[in-house]
Amino acid sequence: MKRRSFLKSAAALLPVAGFDPAAFASLPGSDSSTHSQFIGAGQDRLGETHSRGYSSILFKVLPRETSNGLFVIEHMNLVNGGPPLHKHLHQEEYFYLISGEVRFAVGDRRLTLHPGDSILGPRGIPHTFAAVEGKPSRMLISFSPAGKMEEFLRDTAIPNPPVQDAAFFRRFEMELLGPSPFAG
Structure with missing residues (x-):
């Protein structure tokens, strides 16, 4: 055989x-890395469920499928809320809005994305996002290179996640800069 x-x-x-x-x-x-992988609408690459509290997350492209070159996730039912202001030390983060409206802060820019809009969060530049209240949104996010983002989401997209302080963010090669300007 x-x-x-x-x-x-x-x-x-x-x-x-x-x-x-x-x-x-x-x-x-x-x-896994030599053949294309079909992942249906509303499906996670491994059939898992992940939630950060303000959205459900589906893993679409895993780092191990791209030699750690890319990690792609889909935020489903993104509601008011989002991550704190942070920056990535080693990867770009690209956002593409599928539906709804999402507010972004990238560096000094503040803008609202609508379906079909996209924005790049370059490495080393502070950024965050939050869905516009009352408008559940859906968004694709990619990280390149993937770095430790799959591990970060696995550690935080669970019930009762660990405290996400500056030391926790550093473990995943990110810097926590403070609360989101959209919080509250």
Whole structure:
């Protein structure tokens, strides 16, 4: 039996054995980075659920599928609220609004995005966002390179997340700069 066929057969048995197949996606010989992956509307890449309290998050492209070059998420049902003002030390963050309205602060700029609008949060530039009250929004966000953003979201998009102070942000190569100018 060829190695690739064996790996596919073994992977099919992982759920039966109680293992998460995603844990083995980056093994040598895995097809995850050489074939395109279809993820349906409203679906997470691994079938998981994540929430930051102000939105549900779907993982669309995982860092391990792009040699850590890209991480893409979708914010669903983004309501009033958003992350604190922060900056990334090593990655750009690109935002594309699908529906609703979202207020952004990027550096000294303040603007409201509408469906089809996008904005780049360059590395080292303070930024944050918040949905316009009463208008649930949907937005794609990509991080390049992916850095530690998947780990950050896994650690914070859970019930009762840890305190997200300056030291916590530093663990994920970000700098916490203060509350969002849209808070309150």
